[in-house]
Amino acid sequence: MGEAPALQLEGVTKRYPGVVANKDVELTVVDSEIHAVVGENGAGKSTLMKIIYGMVRPDEGTIRIDGEQVSFRTPKEAIDAGIGMVHQHFMLADNLTVLENVILGSEPRSGVMIDFDSAAERIRHLGNAYGLRLDPDQKVESLSVGERQRVEIIKVLYRGARILILDEPTAVLVPQEVTDLFRSCLNLKGEGHTIIFISHKLDEVLAIADHITVMRDGQTVGTTTPSEVDARQLAEMMIGSELPSPETRESTVQEKVLLRVADLSLQSETGRSELDGIGFEVHAGEIVGVAGVDGNGQTQLVDSIIGLRPESTGEITLDGASLKDIPTRERREAGIGLIPEDRHRQGLLLPSPLWENAALGHQAKEPYANGIWIDKRGAREQTEEIVRRFDVMTPNVDVPAAALSGGNQQKLVVGREIMAGPVVLIAAQPTRGIDIGAQAAVWEELKTARAAGMGILLISADLDELIGLSDTIHVLFEGRFVARLDPAEITPEILGSYMTGAGEKKAS
Amino acid sequence: MKSGRLLTTVVAPLIALVIAFGIAALALLLVDINPITAYQEMLSFGTSTESLIITVNNALPLFVSALAVGIGFKMGLFNIGVEGAYLIAALFAAYVGAQFSITPILHVSAILLVAAGVGAFWAWMPAMLKVKRGVHEVISTIMLNYIALALSAYLFLNVFRAETAGLTIATDLIPETGWIPSLNPILGWFGIEARAGANLHGFLLIAIVLGIAYHYLVNKSRFGYDLRSSGVNPTAASASGVDPKRMVIRTMLISGALAGLVGIAPLLGFYHQYPQDFPRNFGFNGIAVALLGRNHPVGMAFGALLFGFMQRSSLILDLVSVPKEIVTIIQGIVVLAVVIVYEVISRYVNRRVIAAAAAATDTAPDAPAVAA
Structure with missing residues (x-):
């Protein structure tokens, strides 16, 4: 090797008031490799990447690129040094073309005019070289998620990046797109680019990376290679202890049907079928799992059940009573609890105090309400109870929800829904984006609620969670239930193949 | 904290x-004007008993206007239409109020009801446009301001204007039972004597009640919780059971009803009829006062008083050639x-x-x- 590493961090530390986001981080990325950085949410991956990309300045430590010490004050300086970042959330202008998006901010000029032709030529050239094929004149709004990601990658390559940081690049992709992305990554590596790949999907990391650095509690706990570890060992490095398991004990399923959905269909405004003939039952004491890659109708299914899509057809009954033409408020009061898939979008009022957040969805009932008034005292007491029982870490119940970590926000949401004692609880991605510790706590609460006779509809993309918790699993693919599976007889691999539509034939 | x-x-x-x-x-x-002298003049002129009374009077319509704007702001609705709503509401209230004479309290209540009703109707239109057709309320309320201005001018000159030829063109005088009495006698109990011409509007009491009601509605009631949730995070609010369309309509109706009351203080406390030069701009200044007071009733009261004070004290500036x-x-x-x-x-x-x-x-x- 002899040469200096492409990127080397030594003793990098970053403190925020009250928290050390990064502590003595050591990271050595060899030239032309794919180097994965894994860790739980809150382990300090994001802060580290922001430091490398010049968005955050470290308090201590050195960063070297090709052996030379650097100190970036802005992302601009990092870009000039050949570092490019592809964010998890795309930063593209939908109504501009691929070409316009790529050159935005670094337009090639001839005189006072923008030289579109040479830019288009370069984009085609980059696309062909790395298997990132795109039509420069297509509008971004018409692109799929995978194609948008390609635009982002081309964008950083166009600016001359040699070291690419990909932040959770597969989180938004379907399996086929993941394969394409990996092929492009290998092409880039072959052409001498270095890729830093941030992820918490361990199987993918093991498949693509040359080296893997694990972070925990703001520190780098070690660097390894895929040949030395398996996913389980890697996960244990991440959490520093044995893995918790979502597994439920014996069946608690009762005869009584709490939620019955029959022939549920839904069309989008443009006439596209979003849900097609969905039917299932949730019994008391049962967890019914819905598996599926994001975007196959999960959101629409939840929205239809809670009444946000009144145009859906078919039948939904709660504890024997039809929900036809019943507005959301009355459905929630009749006993539908909701842990939304995206807590920031549907579950929280970030600037409002915790006790107001605890009331959300239950604001019409005791102890949160008293007649037409909000019962502030009752609400605060209930919130304190949630904080105690669900171990929400917070100084008090008056801080804004925005002040809590993701895991604690999620525990608050889970707590308020379970404490409200719903007939049926819809738990959509209940452990998404939270620490393994908080994850285990949420699983435990769901199991307790199930044992107490609650009906739970568990919608998740986490296959181990689904298999471990569910009594029955339905597979949702392109708006239809394509298979009904018994979790006792299934592996994540088989479930995964159903989720891509491959197992459809076998199921019927 | x-x-x-x-x-x-x-x-x-x-x-x-x-x-x-x-x-x-x-x-x-x-x-080339010495700011210190100018400010001194404003301060000494603005703090006389008469000026302070007029400051409060000036503040009343601004305060009510700010309440109307503020309740919309709380749920992220921008009702720019207070201006038009209060003009047309005051005109109808003046006309209807002049048609009969009953017991004072009933008469005043009836006039308030007409004003609030007309204002609510005026705000109901943009609410329906938003809910049914997705028209942004800023656009529709601005346009409705023009319509209100033209419509009230037309109705005033052609329908509601008094037949009797007086010195001023105005609607018929409202009988005295429909006036809101001055609070000067009460000031007298405290030993404050004001010159004639400076009458503290009785509407002050109504404004205080409105301010307290606003506080309870927005900050204490379930409705207010739904309203604020919708303002902070509309998607979370609707998942929690708030019907966004119904919320828009209700909030606009309340905002409109408050807007309808903006012109009541000058109408029933001073003019007792709707003159051609009925004061303008309370609606627009109300937006500024709502911003100033952060949509909180006490803050908006201070904001309205500040504007009322500046409006009053500025009168001296012409005399000292500023x-x-x-x-x-x-x-x-x-x-x-x-x-x-x-x-x-x-x-x-x-x-x-x-x-x-x-x-x-x-x-x-x-x-x-x-x-x-």
């Missing part, structure tokens, strides 16, 4: 005021400065609160605002 609230509610507006008067002073210096437009400039800068200073301070306070929570629980917060 405590010091954070003090910073945002007291310190922010004070800093903004200092900035605004400072910038205005520079403007005065530019035209252009009184300087006051309009100050009003504009105050609003801008408050918005900016408040934003800066509340960000600072938020960061501190969040950092304190993170320190207390030893976790990193999960919020876009912090990540940025």
Whole structure:
């Protein structure tokens, strides 16, 4: 090797008031490799990447690129040094073309005019070289998620990046797109680019990376290679202890049907079928799992059940009573609890105090309400109870929800829904984006609620969670239930193949 | 927490005021006027008993207007249509009120009801446009302001104008049973004697009731919780069972009803008829007062009093040959400065609160605002 590493961090530390986001981080990325950085949410991956990309300045430590010490004050300086970042959330202008998006901010000029032709030529050239094929004149709004990601990658390559940081690049992709992305990554590596790949999907990391650095509690706990570890060992490095398991004990399923959905269909405004003939039952004491890659109708299914899509057809009954033409408020009061898939979008009022957040969805009932008034005292007491029982870490119940970590926000949401004692609880991605510790706590609460006779509809993309918790699993693919599976007889691999539509034939 | 609230509610507006008067002073210096003398004149003229009474009178319609705007702001609705609503509501109220004479309290109540009803109807139109057709309320309410202006002028000149030829063109005089009496006798009990011409409007009591009702409705009631949730996070609010369309209609109706009452103080406390030169701009200035008072009733009361005071005290400026437009400039800068200073301070306070929570629980917060 002899040469200096492409990127080397030594003793990098970053403190925020009250928290050390990064502590003595050591990271050595060899030239032309794919180097994965894994860790739980809150382990300090994001802060580290922001430091490398010049968005955050470290308090201590050195960063070297090709052996030379650097100190970036802005992302601009990092870009000039050949570092490019592809964010998890795309930063593209939908109504501009691929070409316009790529050159935005670094337009090639001839005189006072923008030289579109040479830019288009370069984009085609980059696309062909790395298997990132795109039509420069297509509008971004018409692109799929995978194609948008390609635009982002081309964008950083166009600016001359040699070291690419990909932040959770597969989180938004379907399996086929993941394969394409990996092929492009290998092409880039072959052409001498270095890729830093941030992820918490361990199987993918093991498949693509040359080296893997694990972070925990703001520190780098070690660097390894895929040949030395398996996913389980890697996960244990991440959490520093044995893995918790979502597994439920014996069946608690009762005869009584709490939620019955029959022939549920839904069309989008443009006439596209979003849900097609969905039917299932949730019994008391049962967890019914819905598996599926994001975007196959999960959101629409939840929205239809809670009444946000009144145009859906078919039948939904709660504890024997039809929900036809019943507005959301009355459905929630009749006993539908909701842990939304995206807590920031549907579950929280970030600037409002915790006790107001605890009331959300239950604001019409005791102890949160008293007649037409909000019962502030009752609400605060209930919130304190949630904080105690669900171990929400917070100084008090008056801080804004925005002040809590993701895991604690999620525990608050889970707590308020379970404490409200719903007939049926819809738990959509209940452990998404939270620490393994908080994850285990949420699983435990769901199991307790199930044992107490609650009906739970568990919608998740986490296959181990689904298999471990569910009594029955339905597979949702392109708006239809394509298979009904018994979790006792299934592996994540088989479930995964159903989720891509491959197992459809076998199921019927 | 405590010091954070003090910073945002007291310190922010004070800093903004200092900035605004400072910038205005520079403007005065530019035209060779000593700002200190100008401000001294305003202060000494503005603090006489008569001036203070008129300050309060001036503040009343602004306060009600700010309430109308503020309740919309609380759920992220921008009702710019208060201006048109109050003009047309005052015209109808004046006309209907002049048609009969009953017991004073009933008569005044009837007039208030007409005004609130007309105002609510005027706001119902943009609400329906938004709910049924997705027309943004800013667009429709601005357009409805023009319509209200033209419609009220037409109705005034062709339908509601009094037949009797007087010195001024106006609607028929409302019988005395429909007037809101002055509070000067009550001031007299406290030994405050005001010259004739400076009558403290009785509407002050109604305005106070409205302010308290606003506080309970917005901050204490379930309706207010739904309203504020919709303002903070509409998708979360609708998942929690708030019907967004119904919320828009109800809020606009309340906002419109309040808007309808904006013109009542001058109408029933001073003119007792709708004259051709019925005062304008309460609706637009109400937006500024709502911003100034951060949609909080006490804040808006102070904001309205400040505007009322500046409006009154500016009258002296012409006499000492200072252009009184300087006051309009100050009003504009105050609003801008408050918005900016408040934003800066509340960000600072938020960061501190969040950092304190993170320190207390030893976790990193999960919020876009912090990540940025």
